[in-house]
Each structure stands twice: as C-alpha cells, then as structure tokens.
Amino acid sequence: MTREELAKKTREELLSLARKLKIKNRSRMKKDELIESLNLVFKQNQTTAEAHAKAAAEKKTPEPVYTTGLSPQTYPPPPGEEPRFPLPSSYNETSITLLIRDPFWLYTYWDFSREVKENLEKMFGDWQRTPLSLRVWEEQESGGMEPGFFNVPVNPVTGHWYLNVQPNRRYTVELGYIAPSGEFVALARSNTVVTPRATVSEVIDEEWMLVEEDFRRLYQLAGDPQAGSVELAESLLKRLEREMGSGAVSSISSPFGPPPEERQFWLVLNTELILYGATEPSASLTVDGQPVPLRPDGTFTLRMALPDGRKRIPVTARSQDGKDAITIIPEVTKETY
Known part of the structure; x- marks a missing residue:
C-alpha cells in the first residue's frame, strides 16, 4: 500500500492496520507517524517478497530437453506424450x-x-x-x-x-x-x-492321452459304477469320440466289461480343404463368390469342408480401381471308399 493510499485513511483505520502488523507504541502515534511507520513496514515486506522470489527462481530445476540427435534444434514433447524417434530409411549396411x-x-x-x-x-x-x-x-x-x-x-x-x-x-x-x-x-x-512340415505332427503328447484307468476314475465321479447305467457310459464314450477322435476312444474299454459286439470299434473320418495365397493388399478377394478378408500384407487363408465329389472353387482378386481382375479355379475331387 502506498503513502498516498495511507493518507486517505482515518486514524482509526491506520491504528487497525498497525495492530495487524504488530507495530509497537501505535496508540501514542499521531496520524503522520502512523503513516510513516506503516509505509516503512510495507516497503520491508515488499523487499523480502522480491528476495524470496529471486532465490526460488535461482533454485528452479531447468526443464529437460528431448532430442533425437537428428537436428541441432530440439524441443520437449507435448505434455502427456512420449518422445518419438523416427527410424532411418537405411542403416548403410549391405x-x-x-x-x-x-x-x-x-x-x-x-x-x-x-x-x-x-x-x-x-x-x-x-x-x-x-x-x-x-x-x-x-x-x-x-x-x-x-x-x-x-x-x-x-x-x-x-x-x-x-x-x-x-x-x-x-x-x-x-x-x-x-x-x-x-x-x-x-x-x-x-x-x-x-520350413516346417505341411503334414500332421508325428509327435504324440502323452500328457493328453486318455488311458483306461483315467476313464474309470472319470466315470466314478458320475456315481457308483455298480449302480450306474450303461447308457451313461455309452454317452461318455460318444462324447469323447466327438471331441478327441476315434484314435483315443478305440483303446477305452467299458467299466462294465466288454461292450456289445457291434460297438467295440469306431472310426470317424472327415476332411477339410485349406486355401491360402496372396495378392495386392489393396485388392478385394472372393472365393466361390464369397468375400474373403485380406491380411495387411495381402495374404489370406481359408478352411473349407471337403465332402465327396468334384468341386470347382473360383478365386478372384480384383484391383482397388476395378480395372484389373485375376481368377484362378482349382478343381478338387474327393472319393471315399
């Protein structure tokens, strides 16, 4: 507060300010003496505040500078973003x-x-x-x-x-x-x-083999084997046959002794056809008239059921502008005896 602002106040207002600032002998001072004392205190407080601000500025940690090393002029990244380092187009190595x-x-x-x-x-x-x-x-x-x-x-x-x-x-x-x-x-x-083999693996993982003792233990969890029903055992066998294939089921015997003659051995066989290839990533592809999505590099893979008989499968790739198109038609024949 300046001297001019203090001069406009009454003596009572000046005494109140002096009381807050803890000025001694304020009650004995005249108005001019109160103004002089208050003005001196205000100047001292202002000088102290400026000194503290200067000291804090000198102790302030400098802001870090992020650089990629590609340019002498560097800037810190925007708040909340990590610095980005562009990859070179070549590493100068053959x-x-x-x-x-x-x-x-x-x-x-x-x-x-x-x-x-x-x-x-x-x-x-x-x-x-x-x-x-x-x-x-x-x-x-x-x-x-x-x-x-x-x-x-x-x-x-x-x-x-x-x-x-x-x-x-x-x-x-x-x-x-x-x-x-x-x-x-x-x-x-x-x-x-x-390159890997394109056939079924010859390695059999014993961890997933189902032996007769394991099956008996599994069946016991469903109830007393002596009181259980043959239908339940047959149902479990059929379910295992569907989920694991006949190779595992054929070695499992019934917990009630040998099953009926006509159910001692099973064999189920199905076939699938796998189509795969590649074209321009921007092209559109159809297989047998149905659209097939492409991977980012233009490759594709498609699995199809393969029933008995002869089947023609037209595969068409069409350029993005629609001016070019290529069609390949594989013909597959399956005969089961």
Missing part, C-alpha cells in the same frame, strides 16, 4: 534377412550401403535398371538331396520379397546382381531357415 511365414512361403528383406549402391549405379547407369536378383539355395532337412538353387529377379525399388518354397527344406538366400557377362555376383548372404 545385408539380407530371411524369415519363415508358413511351410510354403518365406519372407526376405535387405538393405544396401551407400558405397555398394553408388558402384551399381555407375556400373548400370541408373539404379532402377540394376538387374538385382535373389539366389535361393535349397536342400532337404535330412540332407537326402544335393543342394540346388533358383534365381528370383527383384525390383531395385523394393527392399523385400515373398518366396514360394517347399515344406521341410533348408533355405539360404544370396542377394546380388546379374553381371553383363551373365554371371551372378553375390553381395550378401542371409541366415539359414528350415
């Missing part, structure tokens, strides 16, 4: 990596160093005209056949490719180019992978 997608498809991706890319541009005049190629080496997992290879030409613009292969094979891929002399020149070699 390499190739091979991955397994399923028994019939591999996925590979690669990169070039600046030096190798510049040398290829000088050799062929234009990077997009460089005759890049993948040499795919193949051998049986058991080593039963001599290693062979096949070449897959690839576009220099892309950095990845899908390879159609065979199950239960060992594969290694070399990244290179076709020299003017027609010779394949390798620039990098990938890791080696083994």
